[in-house]
Amino acid sequence: MNLIHQLVETARAPERDAPLLDTALAIAMLEYPALDTQAYRRRLDDWGRTLRARLPQDPEIEDSIRALNDFLFAELGFQGNLDNYYDPRNSFMNDVLDSRRGIPLTLSIVYIELGRRLGLPLEGVSFPGHFLVKLSLADGAVVLDPFNRGVSLSEDDLGRLLREVATDEPDDFGPLLASARKQEIVIRLLRNLKAVYQRDGKVEKALEIVNLILAIDPAQLPEYRDRGLILTELECARAAAADLGHYLAHCPDDEDADAIRALIEELVEEPQSLH
Numbered sequence: 001m002n003l004i005h006q007l008v009e010t011a012r013a014p015e016r017d018a019p020l021l022d023t024a025l026a027i028a029m030l031e032y033p034a035l036d037t038q039a040y041r042r043r044l045d046d047w048g049r050t051l052r053a054r055l056p057q058d059p060e061i062e063d064s065i066r067a068l069n070d071f072l073f074a075e076l077g078f079q080g081n082l083d084n085y086y087d088p089r090n091s092f093m094n095d096v097l098d099s100r101r102g103i104p105l106t107l108s109i110v111y112i113e114l115g116r117r118l119g120l121p122l123e124g125v126s127f128p129g130h131f132l133v134k135l136s137l138a139d140g141a142v143v144l145d146p147f148n149r150g151v152s153l154s155e156d157d158l159g160r161l162l163r164e165v166a167t168d169e170p171d172d173f174g175p176l177l178a179s180a181r182k183q184e185i186v187i188r189l190l191r192n193l194k195a196v197y198q199r200d201g202k203v204e205k206a207l208e209i210v211n212l213i214l215a216i217d218p219a220q221l222p223e224y225r226d227r228g229l230i231l232t233e234l235e236c237a238r239a240a241a242a243d244l245g246h247y248l249a250h251c252p253d254d255e256d257a258d259a260i261r262a263l264i265e266e267l268v269e270e271p272q273s274l275h
Contacts, residue, residue: 003029004212011186011216020124021093021113023186024106027193028092030208040097044110047071048117055118061135064118065142069150072114076100078107080147088200091193104147105131105189111146124180126188127158129165134177143177187213187220194226203233221250225260232267241267 007026010018021044025037051071055064072078081090081101089095096102096110108124108131115122115133125132125143132153133144143153153161158176159169170176180188190213197206210227213220228243244264248257 003033004215007212008215011183015182019113020109020182020185023182024093024109024189027186027189028094030212031088031092032094035094040094043097044113044117047076047114051114052118059118061120061137064115064120065135065144065150068111068115068118068120072111072146073149078102078110078146079149080104080107086196086199088193088196091189091196102147103131103192104145105185105192107146108133109185109189111144111150124185125177126180126184127176128162128167130161131185131188132177134179136179141177183217187217190216198230203230206230207234221247225251225256228260232263237267 003026007023007029010023010026021041022037025035025040029035029037051067054071055067059067078100081087081099081103084090084101085103089099090101090103090106093106093109096106102110111133112122112124115135120135122133122135122144125134130145130147133146135142135144143158144150145153145157155173158173162169162176190209194206194209194213197203197209207227207230210223210230213223214227224243225247228240228247231237231240231243241264244260244267248260248264251257
């Protein structure tokens, strides 16, 4: 089984068959094909055993979260990589576990995986602009920010995060705090990586990531638009026009539709070259 097929199967598999950590490590193999993924799984298992041994047999949830935060951030030194936020290594789980630096999403994956080894049923939250973690309780949910040392967030804090990405504050935060499915988390991680590659002008790598996203979930319509734009940059006019046309066929009223139609007209008029 080649790497891409394996990654697609891992991303689509239920959590019980392919945990989130496994899928994140499979993504890292795009950059590190010889990666010893088992070694990183063992590292998380070792940390989980170390931390579990420090807790009483039936710890209170608050004690488990406090111990998790102390261990992960104070003792191991995990933190947000503010100095090199757009470094692609922040999206590769082996690099995050080695450097103990990451972005909100990858630090959240580490937090979720280690928390689950303590029996905490942590879940990811695809909050706009800043991935978070939540723990559902009988009387509500605790929302945690692993990028900021696992601090618990209030509604005021959530509103501040929304304002940072120019999003209006809703009357009800509930829909924004829905639990993220594993496949949703994987696609968000891949989109982060795609954005970094595009920012760095690495269009071939960005194209590889878009192809992977669409292999995992062909219903991700904006990816057809993005792939069409990348293919335009690579002077693959026919393929670019096909992708952009597919996007418009399904999203004819999007705000960028007129610009896309104009681009398609230019592409179909260009002389075709071999690619």
